Amino acid sequence: MEVGQMQRRLIEYTKSLFMEGILDDQFLQLQQLQDESNPDFVVEVVSLFFQDAEKLLNDITRALDQQSVDFTKVDAHVHQLKGSSASVGAQRVKNGCIAFRNFCEEQNVDGSLRCLQQIKQEYYHVKNKLEALFRLEQQIVAAGGSVPMMELSF
């Protein structure tokens, strides 16, 4: 596949992630911050998010597994996950966290467990999508092309 084709494919792929609500504007903000002095910025930030999210999801799972659930702790973890997902534009994960916090307030274990399942699904979904996006970018760069930028107006 030649570079032009790959670039078009990347743009279409990225657009679809926005259309499906998987990513939001914040991801575009991150791309705007990437430049020659900071060429791997987006990958680095997203990698931090992956590490953070996986740790938090484990912590939440363990906390909900206790005989007596400490909802203050669970809520604190969810709050952090909401923050980091919002920072990278992982919209569905962020929205899942907002819903989750309501169950924490109600001290609702079943609701929380269901929500956690949902968030885990959304997280692995966005992780797969972003990893595919980065692979597309790598292919373009390896072929000697430059990564095209998405327009901010959306």
Place this chain on the structure above:
Amino acid sequence: MFGKGASSSKSMEIIGYEKKFSVLIVDDDPIIRKIHSALLSKFTKEIQEVKNGKEAVDLYRSGASFDIIFIDKEMPIMNGLEATKELRAMGVNSTIVGVTSCDLSSERNDFIAAGQNQCYEKPLTIEKIKSLLSELNKNN
């Protein structure tokens, strides 16, 4: 012309705010620190980061000073409001900008009462920084 992974958009170097200034980023979240650092580096090269309010206060006690402090509200050891009060009590005149992930409207009064000049919801964006700088420019 384009390096590895470089964006193809026009250069993001912001011209217009000519005055040099230094910033301190105070946040316990490394993702936020990284993003805000990259964001502010479009405007200035003098950036320092610390993890909580106490580290910010200690920096000032050791004699450091910054033009603008971007301070998160929720942090362990010493949070943003406490640190702001402490800094103001020490006589620090730097511009202090609160940053929060909570609903801003309900927290604005707390921020202003503690001595902050302005506050924003996380994460900061290019637009928010530009509007902040033009505001500060006008007031100088």
